[in-house]
Every structure is written in C-alpha cells, then in structure tokens.
Amino acid sequence: MPRANLDKDPHEVAAMFDGVARGYDRANSVMTFGFDRRWRTTTARVLDARPGEKVLDLAAGTGVSTAEYARGGAWCLAADFSLGMLRSGRHRGVPMVAADALHLPFADDSFDAVTVSLGIRNFVDTRAALLEIARVVRPGGRLVVCEVSTPPFAPIRFVYRKFLLRLMTLFGRFSSTNPEAYSYLAESMLAWPDQRSFAETIASAGWESVEWLNLTFGVVAIHRAIKPPLDSKA
Numbered sequence: 001m002p003r004a005n006l007d008k009d010p011h012e013v014a015a016m017f018d019g020v021a022r023g024y025d026r027a028n029s030v031m032t033f034g035f036d037r038r039w040r041t042t043t044a045r046v047l048d049a050r051p052g053e054k055v056l057d058l059a060a061g062t063g064v065s066t067a068e069y070a071r072g073g074a075w076c077l078a079a080d081f082s083l084g085m086l087r088s089g090r091h092r093g094v095p096m097v098a099a100d101a102l103h104l105p106f107a108d109d110s111f112d113a114v115t116v117s118l119g120i121r122n123f124v125d126t127r128a129a130l131l132e133i134a135r136v137v138r139p140g141g142r143l144v145v146c147e148v149s150t151p152p153f154a155p156i157r158f159v160y161r162k163f164l165l166r167l168m169t170l171f172g173r174f175s176s177t178n179p180e181a182y183s184y185l186a187e188s189m190l191a192w193p194d195q196r197s198f199a200e201t202i203a204s205a206g207w208e209s210v211e212w213l214n215l216t217f218g219v220v221a222i223h224r225a226i227k228p229p230l231d232s233k234a
C-alpha cells in the first residue's frame with residue numbers, strides 16, 4: 001500500500017488517499033474521538049455560507065465537509081485530486097470535481113469562498129496553493145481553513161505530541177486499510193506550523209484580516225481571511 005513522505009509528492013499523496021478512501025470517514029471519526037463532527041460544524045459556522053453563494057470545498061475527500069457546508073443553502077462544490085476519495089463519497093450527492101489545489105480548473109474570481117478542511121498540510125507548496133485559491137475567490141471573498149495546529153498550553157501540547165499521535169497511529173493500524181498512511185498523517189501533523197506562523201503564511205500570499213480560532217485546546221485551529229476588495233487597492 002502506498003504512503004506519502006513529508007516531501008508530499010502529489011502522485012504519492014493522491015495514491016495514498018486512494019488507498020485509504022474506503023474506510024476513511026470511519027477511521028477519521030475513531031482517531032479524532034468523534035471531534036471531527038464538531039470541527040466540521042464549527043468550520044461551517046465560521047464559513048457562514050449563504051443561499052446564492054458559490055463555495056469551493058478544496059481537498060474535500062469524500063465530501064463529508066461539503067455536505068455540512070451546503071446545509072445553509074449555498075452551492076458547494078467538492079474538489080479533490082484523489083478519485084478514490086471522491087468515489088467513496090458519491091452517495092452524498094454533492095457536486096464533485098477532480099482537481100489539484102495548485103492548478104485549479106476555474107476562472108479568476110469564480111467563488112464567494114474557498115474552504116479547506118484537514119487537507120492543506122498535504123499540499124506540496126502551501127503558499128502557492130494560497131495564491132491559487134486567492135485567484136479563484138472574488139475580491140472581498142473568504143478563505144476558511146480548518147487544520148491541525150499547536151495547543152498553546154504546554155502540558156496539553158506535551159500530552160498531544162507524546163501520546164495522542166502515537167495512539168492515532170495505533171488506531172490507524174486497526175481501523176484503516178493502510179496503516180502506513182496513518183503514520184504519514186501523524187508525521188505531517190507534527191511538522192505543520194503553529195497558528196501564528198500559518199497566519200503569517202496566509203498574509204504573505206496577499207490575504208487580509210487573517211484571524212484564527214482554536215478548537216479542542218488548539219489541537220485544531222480554524223483560520224479565516226479575506227481577499228482584498230477591489231477598492232482597497234485604489
């Protein structure tokens with residue numbers, strides 16, 4: 001079974017997710033002790049997708065997040081470069097497209113908002129992806145990213161790093177079709193920057209009003225930003 005490395009070769013990452021697609025949603029819920037559901041509903045609240053809006057859910061996997069965001073009446077499109085993940089979520093009935101986050105097949109200013117949930121840390125070049133996302137979002141549109149992060153309180157950070165990630169790898173062994181893939185996921189979680197560093201990367205790609213919200217003691221954080229409106233450039 002394939003597993004990716006921290007150099008995040010796109011073919012390896014896509015093949016790895018193809019390999020875990022079948023049991024992914026269940027394994028994800030087990031490994032996050034069911035918190036994934038709360039993270040999705042909070043991300044949906046922050047996204048605040050309204051009827052009449054067009055939202056791109058990037059790295060959508062099986063579309064479980066896309067279905068959640070569409071509840072408010074917005075048109076939400078799931079995009080992912082793992083066909084296996086998309087196929088596993090076909091039953092959800094959300095519109096889906098195969099696409100690489102670094103080369104999106106959409107015109108400039110196509111969406112009111114783009115969101116990425118537990119996917120951006122797998123992109124081979126985070127800043128290039130943030131620039132590409134900015135291209136397809138309309139001026140004044142939003143970016144909402146839910147991603148693993150760094151608990152600010154040292155004792156929780158210690159427990160999280162030393163025990164929980166090992167536990168997660170163990171869970172992956174029992175509940176997934178590809179235990180090696182879950183080792184990669186754990187490694188990529190540890191290597192991901194903390195809240196402030198990621199906010200700086202977002203700002204460096206031209207986004208404004210970057211802020212974040214910690215969830216579950218900062219194990220996960222939701223970053224939100226705005227693409228500068230046209231008049232702010234005048």
Ligand SMILES: C[S@@+](CC[C@H](N)C(=O)[O-])C[C@H]1O[C@@H](n2cnc3c(N)ncnc32)[C@H](O)[C@@H]1O
Nearest residue numbers: 017059060061080081082085100101117119122
């Ligand atoms: C951990 S899953 C998260 C899925 C879903 N967003 C969720 O919250 O359950 C990460 C997803 O990112 C996708 N992905 C990683 N790199 C990508 C890229 N460059 N372009 C598109 N999708 C990508 C993978 O195929 C995988 O489906």
